[in-house]
Amino acid sequence: MKQDYYYCVVSLQVTISLLLILLLIGALVGFYSGLIGTGGNIILIPFFDILFHYLNIPENEIVKFIIAHSFFVTAFTGLSVSYKQYKVKNLYLKDVMHISIAGMLSALFMTEVIKNGGWYHKSDFDWVFLSLLIALAVRMLFYRQESTSNNNTVIGREYFPIIGVVTGIISSLSGLGGGVVVIPILTDIFKVPIKKASSISIGVVAMLAIPISISYLTIDDHSTSQHVLPAQVGYISLYLVTPILAGIFSTAGWGVRTAQIANPRKLRLILGLVVFIVCLKMVYGVIH
Numbered sequence: 001m002k003q004d005y006y007y008c009v010v011s012l013q014v015t016i017s018l019l020l021i022l023l024l025i026g027a028l029v030g031f032y033s034g035l036i037g038t039g040g041n042i043i044l045i046p047f048f049d050i051l052f053h054y055l056n057i058p059e060n061e062i063v064k065f066i067i068a069h070s071f072f073v074t075a076f077t078g079l080s081v082s083y084k085q086y087k088v089k090n091l092y093l094k095d096v097m098h099i100s101i102a103g104m105l106s107a108l109f110m111t112e113v114i115k116n117g118g119w120y121h122k123s124d125f126d127w128v129f130l131s132l133l134i135a136l137a138v139r140m141l142f143y144r145q146e147s148t149s150n151n152n153t154v155i156g157r158e159y160f161p162i163i164g165v166v167t168g169i170i171s172s173l174s175g176l177g178g179g180v181v182v183i184p185i186l187t188d189i190f191k192v193p194i195k196k197a198s199s200i201s202i203g204v205v206a207m208l209a210i211p212i213s214i215s216y217l218t219i220d221d222h223s224t225s226q227h228v229l230p231a232q233v234g235y236i237s238l239y240l241v242t243p244i245l246a247g248i249f250s251t252a253g254w255g256v257r258t259a260q261i262a263n264p265r266k267l268r269l270i271l272g273l274v275v276f277i278v279c280l281k282m283v284y285g286v287i288h
Contacts, residue, residue, distance in 0.1 A: 019243050022240060022243035022244050022247070023244070023246060023247045024247065025043070025044070025047055025247065026073075026243060026244035026245060026246060026247020026248045026250075026251075027247035027250055027251045028043060028251075029073070029077065029244070029247070029248055030077065030247060030248035030249065030251035030252040030254075030255060031252070031254055031255040032255065033077050033078075033081050033248070033252060033255060034081050034251070034252045034253065034254065034255020034256040034257075034258070035255040035258055035259045035262070035267065035270070036198060036259070036267060040073070040077055040177075040248075041070045041071075041074055041175055041176050041177045041179075042133070042176065042274060042275060042278055043274070043278070044070040044073060044074070045066055045070050045129065045175050045176070046278055048065070048066045048069050048070055049062075051240075052066060055228075055229065057228060057229075058228075060118065061235075062122055063114075063121070063122050063125045064114070064115060064216065064235050065229075066125070066175060067111075067172070067175040067212070067216070068212075068216035068234065068235035069235075069236055069237070069240065069241060071171075071175065071177070071208075071209040071213050071216070072209070072216070072236050072241055073244055073245060073248070074177050074205055074206070074209040075206060075209035075210050075213050076249075077205075077206070077245075077248050077252065078177075078202050078203065078207070080248065080252045081202045081206075081252050081255070081256060082096075082199075082202055084252055084253045084257075085199045085202070085203075085256060088256060088260055090195065090196070090256075090260070091199060091203065092196060092199055092200050092203070093203070095157070095160070095200045095203075096200055096203030096204055096207065098157045098160035098161070098164075099160045099161075099182065099200070099204045100164060100203070100204050100207035100208065101161070101164065102160075102161040102164035102165045102168070103163075103164030103165065103167045103168035103171070103178065103204060103207070103208050104164075104168065104210070104211050105165075105168065106164070106165040106166075106168030106169050106172075107168030107169070107172050107208045107211055107212050108168075108211040108212065108215060109168075110168065110169050110172035110173065111211070111212045111215045111216070112215060114172060114173070115215060120173075125174075125175075128173050128174050129174050129175065129176070130279065130283065132170070132174050132180050133180075133275050133278055134279055135180075136180045136184070136275050137275040137276045137279055139184055139188075163181070163182065163185055164204075166181060167181045167182055167204065167208065168208055171208050171212070172212060177205040177208065177209065178201065178204050178205050178208050179202070179205055182197070182200065182201040182204050182205075183198060183201045186200060193264065194264045195260070195264065195267075198259065198267070216234050216236060217233055217234035217235075217236060218234050219234045
């Protein structure tokens, strides 16, 4: 009787600890997304990687669970941050839609190819994710954009569908949401100020995350991953994402307001340092 009571108490402590961790991760992702405009998957993916290994998700399905959960959270994160951007008059809806429409189609297509096939393994995912992180870290830490404060910069929107297609494919393969593609292209090629580029990026991230999330809300009847997590719908556990979303909604506005007064160079430096730290974690995982 005492032993049963002990296990019950331990289980309750583990559950409470996990919920607090999820809430904390959500708060961190919300602030970071509002500040940088990348969706927060740079933080979510390594976290979900660790969590799903701890929860013994089948190795052949773990990539699907990581991408599904990160994009489901990102859909809400992106919409929340975009709404905050709208309130501070920093939302560029036309630019977002010009990129997103083509991106949503390519993202949905590539997601279905990954979800219904067994060709995309965890090792492939790790290398794609790591390669993009290294490229982004190098760019953010060492590339200097020409200073400009004109948010009315003329942008060649005729190229946006191409950017959208590439962004959708890369997002589906890496889980990074597109910020690693959209922000560098807008700032480096079109010379868009980083605050405007970040606002466009988070809007695109939200739009791309919607069809990907919808796709992962269904699961193959023959999959080995049916109902392996609590409150699971498709590949997504509502039990895990709910506290994360609660944390995100509590801090996203704070991140957006901070970004409005922050030095653009400091924003780039923060993103670069975060990416570098995550790179170290991914390198360690790949080696071991």
